[in-house]
Amino acid sequence: MKRFEEGQLSRRERQVMDILFRKGKCTSEQVMEELPDPPSYSAVRALLATLEQKGLATHSKSSRKYVYEATVPEKRAKRSALKQLMATFFDGSPEKLVAALLDPKDQKLSEDEITGIRKLIDERTDS
Known part of the structure; x- marks a missing residue:
């Protein structure tokens, strides 16, 4: 979670986190539908796996699909983004x-x- 608080997420990772915050829980297909100029399905799965490795997302299994959700509270994410914005600009x-x-x-x-x-x-x- 330290990377998140230091603003060390890629643009796509931030977009995926925003989707997870808005939707709560969703599949990789749902994430892909929400992304602007979506990458391939495998790239979306890789992004979600990266967010899991960073401790920012988790998944559970529903039937044959993985359902993802954020592990960081949205309020904390907003505070972190605001700090990064203030520091940068x-x-x-x-x-x-x-x-x-x-x-x-x-x-x-x-x-x-x-x-x-x-x-x-x-x-x-x-x-």
Whole structure:
């Protein structure tokens, strides 16, 4: 799981993990159907086997098929991805990340979104 927390997954591995988080449990065929520009069936099976070796996924057998699921909680995965994003693009600074989100040249946030963000910040600073 250390590789996951350090952001050391390939693009395809991240895509597969996203599918596992969204669907919960799925077969390799279902993963393949969800992937953009899917590789071959054997490549999908190899990706799933790699994720199992890294401790990020596991499988059980249902009839003659393997059913895969993530072993890492989605919340932990999101936190890890956010840390990697901040480290890569925002010098590890949450302030720079939020500033980029609020930049009107890049982002057109609705009043509801801005209100929601303010509410979240207020909740965090009040406690």
